[in-house]
Amino acid sequence: MCNNCDYTIHGRHHHFGWDNSFAPAERVAPGSTIEFQCLDSSGGQLKADSTVADIAKLDFAGINPVTGPIFVEGAEPGDALKVTIELFKPSGFGWTGNIPGFGLLADDFKEPALNIWKYDALSLEPALFGKNARVPLKPFAGTIGNAPAEMGLHSVVPPRRVGGNLDIRDLAAGTTLYLPVEVAGALFSVGDTHAAQGDGEVCGTAIESPMDVVLKLDLVKDARLKTPRFTTPGPVTRHLDAKGYEVTTGIGPDLMAGAREAVAQMVDLLAGRYQIDPVEAYMLASVCGDLRISEIVDMPNWVVSFYFPRCVFE
Secondary structure (H helix, E strand, C coil): CCCCCCEEECCCCEECCECCCCCCCEEECCCEEEEEEECCCCCCCCCCCCCHHHCCCCCHHHCCCEEEEEEECCCCCCCEEEEEEEEEEECCEEEEEECCCCCCCCCCCCCCEEEEEECCCCCCCCEEECCCEEECCCCEEEEEEECCCCCCCECCCCCECCEEECCCCCCCCCCEEEEECCCCCEEEEEEEEECCCCCCCCCCCCCECCEEEEEEEEEECCCCCCCCEEECCCCCCCCCHHHCEEEEEEEECCHHHHHHHHHHHHHHHHHHHHCCCHHHHHHHHHHHCEEEEEECCCCCCEEEEEEEEHHHCC
């Protein structure tokens, strides 16, 4: 429990998808500090003793639960919800999976795969992957947002202008996030917590890990914000920068095709150099490698790069 928090929202107060008719789990005043108990993106279906066979048993109706919603008193359409991300309380357990039909290289990796992670929840020392790879950790919430104005139930999978499944790894402790408000009270929810992820989350999963999140919710009146924005407290890649990067590229007129090519080339490089299965290289790339648009003005071809941190194997 959080001694300095105004409220604790227990994990049982979760929902699937976004719907502005959901009853709030709590009504709070602006400036309140709240601890959210967040489930992992499988909703607890995958556990420390799970095997790859459990991937096929996943009930996708129970995927990506978010804790909430929270009604913030005084929040009105046109305002912005100011979310100060104070801290994370990791669990020490996580998983990364290749789910058939999902991910950037779904056509190349059609069989399920699963890696179970165990990490030190206090020290957050790099987590072991296989025999030789150690992945630096950076906890954050993959899904964080407000309810949209449109009536009805909306899938939690795609990100939205009010936030949602953003999967931005820099929404970590110390960051301040601003979210557009489209309904009275904002109806804020958070979940899909990760222990680590690369930019792009290329296989579709990160180190999916249940954990508690402490946030302060405040209002910026009449902000007229069109999409989310955020401010970081300092450098964002220092946990990966120490040994430099291996970088592959994809070049052509289609950014998505370029992204696939850059990732596929990195999978080949990692699998060949470190004698690991290609699907393991794919999952490893998802939790610590970064997709970047390096060039988008020299038509007709654009450059997408994939950065893999050498510190993982050194």
